[in-house]
Amino acid sequence: MTSDVSESSAPAAPGPVADVLRGEHISKSFGAVTALTDVNIRLAPGEVLGLIGDNGAGKSTLLKILCGFQPPDTGRILLRGEEVTLKGVDNARALGIDVVYQDLALINELSVYHNMYLNRELRRGPMLNNRKMRRLAREHLADMGVRIPSVDVEVAKLSGGQRQGIAVARSVYSDAKILLLDEPLAAMGAKEGALILGLVRDLKARGDVSVIIIAHNYAQVLEVCDRVNLLQHGEITYDKPSADTSVDELTEMVVQEYRAALEARQKGR
Amino acid sequence: MSETAQRSAGSLAGPGSGPGSGKGLRSLLGRGGAAFLRQREASVFIVAAVLVIYFGFISSASASFFTRLNIINVSQGTAPFAIIAIGEVLLLVCGEIDLSVGYVWVLSPFLMYFFITDYHIPVFLAIVLALICGAIIGLINGFLVVRLKVPSFIATLGTAFILNGFMLTISQAQAKNLPPEALGIGKWFGGFAWAEIIWAVVLVAIFHFVLIRTRWGLHTVATGGNLLGASEAGISVAKIKFGNFMVTSTLGAIAGILEAFRTNTIDPSAGGFTPMFYAVAAAVIGGTALAGGSGTVLGALLGMLVLAILQDGFNLLGISSNPFLIILGAAILAAMIANVYLTRLRRAGRS
Numbered sequence: 001m002t003s004d005v006s007e008s009s010a011p012a013a014p015g016p017v018a019d020v021l022r023g024e025h026i027s028k029s030f031g032a033v034t035a036l037t038d039v040n041i042r043l044a045p046g047e048v049l050g051l052i053g054d055n056g057a058g059k060s061t062l063l064k065i066l067c068g069f070q071p072p073d074t075g076r077i078l079l080r081g082e083e084v085t086l087k088g089v090d091n092a093r094a095l096g097i098d099v100v101y102q103d104l105a106l107i108n109e110l111s112v113y114h115n116m117y118l119n120r121e122l123r124r125g126p127m128l129n130n131r132k133m134r135r136l137a138r139e140h141l142a143d144m145g146v147r148i149p150s151v152d153v154e155v156a157k158l159s160g161g162q163r164q165g166i167a168v169a170r171s172v173y174s175d176a177k178i179l180l181l182d183e184p185l186a187a188m189g190a191k192e193g194a195l196i197l198g199l200v201r202d203l204k205a206r207g208d209v210s211v212i213i214i215a216h217n218y219a220q221v222l223e224v225c226d227r228v229n230l231l232q233h234g235e236i237t238y239d240k241p242s243a244d245t246s247v248d249e250l251t252e253m254v255v256q257e258y259r260a261a262l263e264a265r266q267k268g269r
Numbered sequence: 270m271s272e273t274a275q276r277s278a279g280s281l282a283g284p285g286s287g288p289g290s291g292k293g294l295r296s297l298l299g300r301g302g303a304a305f306l307r308q309r310e311a312s313v314f315i316v317a318a319v320l321v322i323y324f325g326f327i328s329s330a331s332a333s334f335f336t337r338l339n340i341i342n343v344s345q346g347t348a349p350f351a352i353i354a355i356g357e358v359l360l361l362v363c364g365e366i367d368l369s370v371g372y373v374w375v376l377s378p379f380l381m382y383f384f385i386t387d388y389h390i391p392v393f394l395a396i397v398l399a400l401i402c403g404a405i406i407g408l409i410n411g412f413l414v415v416r417l418k419v420p421s422f423i424a425t426l427g428t429a430f431i432l433n434g435f436m437l438t439i440s441q442a443q444a445k446n447l448p449p450e451a452l453g454i455g456k457w458f459g460g461f462a463w464a465e466i467i468w469a470v471v472l473v474a475i476f477h478f479v480l481i482r483t484r485w486g487l488h489t490v491a492t493g494g495n496l497l498g499a500s501e502a503g504i505s506v507a508k509i510k511f512g513n514f515m516v517t518s519t520l521g522a523i524a525g526i527l528e529a530f531r532t533n534t535i536d537p538s539a540g541g542f543t544p545m546f547y548a549v550a551a552a553v554i555g556g557t558a559l560a561g562g563s564g565t566v567l568g569a570l571l572g573m574l575v576l577a578i579l580q581d582g583f584n585l586l587g588i589s590s591n592p593f594l595i596i597l598g599a600a601i602l603a604a605m606i607a608n609v610y611l612t613r614l615r616r617a618g619r620s
Binding site for chain 2: 069088089090093101103104105106107108109110114118119121123126127128
């Protein structure tokens with residue numbers, strides 16, 4: 001397993017200029033809990049990177065650092081070769097990074113179109129331009145094939161898949177150049193899941209958008225991703241092109257981790 | 270624009286019913302009626318209308334209900350409470366509450382008084398300074414809640430007692446007459462019989478607009494609806510809460526100064542918890558959720574109007590003041606239950 005790691009302590013090759021986004025030596029703790037110990041991650045232009053790992057491995061924490069929601073304790077983030085300090089989600093968004101959170105960050109009490117434009121509202125003077133937001137939201141959702149009764153309904157009334165579709169559409173249509181998707185398929189049925197995967201493929205075909213996807217379905221990961229990273233105990237322990245790996249190999253890696261943990265616990269007794 | 274866009278059902282979409290296609294008065298009325306019922310304020314409006322009809326036309330008080338004097342009475346029983354209810358709506362919507370606003374109400378005219386008499390500050394400036402002090406009290410409430418993470422119920426209970434003690438200390442618990450030089454400008458602030466209700470209606474109109482039509486209002490709803498989600502979307506939830514605490518306290522200062530000019534005295538026993546609870550009751554009767562995420566400023570004005578009409582109507586009927594509170598409490602509950610029921614009907618009809 002360790003043979004697959006490309007120098008766990010040093011930032012991964014190739015050179016930083018080639019990468020649209022790099023995280024170097026990123027660590028993050030919450031009180032006594034260490035979520036990330038030393039993460040090195042890179043994303044090439046136009047690349048789709050799959051991030052896998054067990055629950056609690058730190059995947060969501062990593063994404064929340066890369067999207068500016070929380071700062072890392074140590075380490076640095078490079079955007080197109082230049083070191084940046086992300087001062088918040090707005091700041092990251094201005095730099096072209098957008099995110100779909102695992103919890104979707106939708107507001108139940110607001111309409112679909114207000115959620116689509118949450119914190120990037122279109123305005124006319126001091127007023128919300130509801131008419132334009134409503135029209136564009138309807139167009140974008142139709143484009144993506146997300147079927148909802150109306151953009152005027154509160155998102156509380158929608159199904160899990162519809163809600164996820166709205167959260168994904170919100171990021172995809174934000175003109176971001178780097179998209180971070182935290183389990184975008186989690187609440188999706190097979191049909192809706194295929195929709196999102198198709199969308200990622202479309203983005204890949206455009207070539208100017210890079211994507212990091214967290215997912216648990218390895219077959220789906222290999223289907224759309226160019227490369228796969230495995231996050232274990234707060235570090236990237238595995239980094240391979242999708243072409244050089246398989247569902248079996250990925251499954252085996254995670255099962256090994258389980259087994260090791262189980263043995264350690266039994267020894268402890 | 271298509272039909273669906275016109276049928277704005279979203280809570281923040283506001284009235285959006287376009288003109289009917291002209292297929293007869295009946296369908297127009299039907300559509301207008303449906304559009305009306307979709308509004309969040311519909312249920313409390315109906316309750317208020319029923320009370321007006323009862324006290325104005327049916328009850329034995331009907332002869333005196335629509336007199337000029339009585340209408341002024343009702344308006345003055347509504348206005349100052351409706352003004353602080355605006356703030357409570359904003360705070361309830363973003364998931365907080367302010368129990369101290371009634372003590373800003375009683376403190377602010379004393380501040381104005383001492384600015385004028387002890388510091389010889391011009392009257393208008395003294396009023397502005399008193400309002401700024403109100404805003405600073407809101408800033409302190411916001412600091413306690415947002416930065417020190419004290420639940421707003423407890424934080425503002427603490428500031429309420431502190432403000433009361435501070436007011437009693439500086440005033441030595443003595444009522445003051447308004448400084449004579451303030452009486453001219455005071456006409457604009459409650460000295461003139463309709464002044465208070467005009468202030469209330471203008472402020473309600475402004476903040477109703479802010480809540481349903483501006484980014485600030487949308488973010489206030491988002492903050493109360495899903496605190497984590499709102500901050501994940503990059504909304505500065507701290508700024509929203511600070512701002513709404515400051516608006517509420519400033520409104521409390523306005524209400525207090527208006528009441529001082531109306532009653533022609535600065536009274537240390539004015540304000541307090543009672544008007545604050547009236548304001549919260551008005552907000553809730555008007556359709557604001559205690560749990561956050563939804564509410565209406567216009568509804569709160571109507572809710573306060575309901576309470577004021579009840580109080581006035583029972584007075585006119587000659588009900589003794591002792592059992593009056595029993596009836597008022599029961600009426601608040603009845604209005605509340607009717608409102609909850611009508612809201613449920615409205616929601617069912619919408620989906």
